[in-house]
Amino acid sequence: MSNMVELPIAKAITAGLREAMRKDDKVLMFGEDVAQLGGVFRVTEGLLDEFGKNRIFDSPIAESGIIGTAIGLAMRGYRPVAEIQFDGFIFPAFDQITSQLARLQNRSEGFTKMPVVIRVPYGGGIGAVEHHSESPEAYFAHTPGLRVISPSTPNDAYWMIQQAIESTDPVLFFEPKRRYWQKGMVNLDEAPGGMHQARVVVPGNDVTLVAYGPMMNVALEAAALGAEEGKSIEVIDIRSMSPIDFATIVDSVKKTGRLVVAHEASTFVSISSEIAARVAELAFYHLEAPPIRVGGFDVPYPAAKLEEKFLPDADRILDAIDRVLAF
């Protein structure tokens, strides 16, 4: 019998971070308000007491500095885990992430390793002020040299953060902040596969519905509602936006012939664009209908009272499913 505990996603990440820090004393944690306060979402709560200020410390409010010094610490042999407090605050660090962190292993011909993890609470749905609800994952998925993942369950959160820290490559770890307090069982003994493996969460035959991160709840709700109407929807959590496990998606589409991809991020040049294009390349003769993308609109993330209309909900996903089924 496995060792199971019930945890919300936020605390599952905390437990995973603690485990990683216990296993390897080169793992360092820093960012804005992460030490004394335990982070604005309390994800790093308790780590200062256990590991002390040489392992977890507060950084100045300077995101480029946070990532730039993380790179230097990695050069010195550390495994830095940097927190960017909110999705919308990552952009001052964009150059250090995309021009430096992502390229240093390649530029140095492998002499320099970059085992850096950047934790980013992301996505909307919490009624926040501007710049606190962004989904910037596509910028980083587009950049060679980075790995980009996002858990949607406490069990994944616990294991994927540890896998990210163990990876020798830089990893952007996007945390679905509106799901932080959603509880679930965590198996402390056995990892649910590698961090880049997609998972078929609900099997089905009529249409393949792909999502990740905070959109997984919505996708599952849509699948349940569809099932009531007699639609058999296969739901896949890709878990990783770079690289993407296309084999799992293509296998599913070969069975269903139809594809809908959903996420919160704006749709133009997005993760769903890449999935739709690749499925068209790899499974063209199996498709019964054009793939449909269901994402945020191509507008700046709106003021909070409009976000419900910006974010895809189960009805918008079901509308897309109806369209691929009716084609």
Next chain:
Amino acid sequence: MSQDPTDLPMVQFLSMEGEVRVPAQWAEYGEYLKNLTEADYLKFYRDMARIRRFDNEATALQRQGQLGLWVPAIGQEGAQIGSGYGVGPNDHIFPSYREHGVALTHGIDLMSILKMLRGVNHGGWNPDETRFHLYAIVLGTQVLHATGYAMGVKFDGKVGTGNKDEDLAVISYMGDGATAEGDVSEAFLFAAVNESPIVFFVQNNQWAISSRSSAQTKVPLYQRGDGFGVPGVRIDGNDVLASYAVTAKHMDDARAGKGPSLIEALTYRIGAHTTSDDPTRYREDEEVEYWKARDPITRFEKFLRRNGVAQDFFDEVEHAGELLSAEIREATFALKNPPIENMFKHVYSEQHPVIDEQLAWLEGYEASFGGEQQ
């Protein structure tokens, strides 16, 4: 010229005539001159002359189409060779992209620099082994890396132990233009609040491509760190002895746990920003001539001759320069283009499906031409 930037106080030991004087206010730095033997003096001269020769040859190679670009450092040899030898045997160096002289003091194969500017690779030396990290092209980015590295040195407990074999510090080079980058201000801040063992070495060569330093700063650059808690000093960057002594002392202080500091080396970019630049469009010949008269190599030659170094030595250096030129010309002509798989290497340290797939595709595509195309 509207102003002579040398009017400000700065550490200078070597007069224009090659005499050594240690003013009382710089006596602490002057102590470090006592470390130097005649062999060190000859080494300083040899390296300055060697890197000048290398620089001129590289410019010629670029003009002949052998290099994509060249970034001359002519005029900055005093700042670079002096500070390079002021760095200790465990210390780490984070250069910008014009630090050919510093590279020479740390055993970097000069061909590595030419390979990079030819476009064969991005440097290729081992930063851990040489303790000389890769050139950084995006201004100021390396200053944060250096600061993070220094933070790590402190976490390792390698600062202020008093054990010379263990303690180390970091030096980060940058130019006057780079100080305007936000990353540099953030680096000053992170270094100050963490009391990191780092020296920020600013070569103020007075021109950021076509902009004077006055476009980059309102206060003298050696004061730029003050508000962050990073004290600074200005040196005559064309005085190899001042550059050596001040760097050596600041590195000692950093290693001893006295926190970060800044050195502004006032020098002059005699050449163009790069071989793509035409400085006649923005500065007067008269100004260049003024600084040529303050050349760090001829000044140090006067010092050596005053101290009885014979003509034989200078002849020997000249001959070594001729050999170097011939060697690098031959080696550059012999450089082969890298194999195509190199661009896929080390993008990730661990297996990655996109890389595997694209490399396999490209190899198949290339093979489909039956070796007729490259």
